[in-house]
Amino acid sequence: MFGLSLKLTEPRDDGPPRNGATDGQRITHVLHHRPVKIRTGDRLPGSLLVGASLLVVAALIGAGIVGYEAQRLFALAHNHIGPETEADRLRAVIIAALPDVGWVAMALVALVAALRGQSSLRARVGVVVFFGLSLGAQVLYAPRTLEGILVAIIAPVAMAWMLETLVVEVRRWAAARRA
Known part of the structure; x- marks a missing residue:
């Protein structure tokens, strides 16, 4: 905010030279007010990260709906013996939500x-x-064909990759702002 500069001035009568001045010169301190530059270069990357984050959240919602339903059906098919009850359906809802909520x-x-x-x-x-x-439940519920497995893994693998990339880039962005 304030810059300090050393300036050689003409001799004065108030004593011997100080601060490394040669005979007949005196160094005086002069304060200059300089405007502080505010870093604006990180606004664009920050804005782009916000945009990418919104896209990742939208994709998360879509993948969550797809993954949740597959996991719910898997849990419903494998979490009871005998006729399906209301308690079985409730357990399937909870079991299906846990992996996605967890990650x-x-x-x-x-x-x-x-x-x-x-x-x-x-x-x-x-x-x-x-x-x-989450991926395991979706793969186990998928039809036992190459196409069925591929469809089962598209959403979770895409989401994991996008999310990990976003976290890494946010960390880099935050570290660059601190530097």
Whole structure:
């Protein structure tokens, strides 16, 4: 905010030279007010990250709907013996939601760490664990054809890749802002 400059001035009568001046010169301190430059270069990357985040959230919602329904049907088909009851349907809803809620929650924790410019190994491992549970249920419920397996893995693999990339880029962006 304030710059300090040293300026050689003509001799004065108030004593011997100081501050490294030669005979007959005196160094005086002069304060100059200079405007502070505000960094605006990170607004564009920040705006683009916000846009990418909104797209990832929209994709998360879509993939969540697809994955949840596959997991609910899988849990409903494999979580009871005998005729289906209302309790079986409730358990299937809860079981289906747990893996996706788990990896989204862990992704949010990783995102918070990334905004601090840090990495959270525990959160990222949590994303992988819950993602694996979600993917496993979807693959096991999929028809036993190459096409069925491919359709089952498209949404979760795409989401995991987008989410991990977003967390890494947010961490880089936050670290660059702190530098």
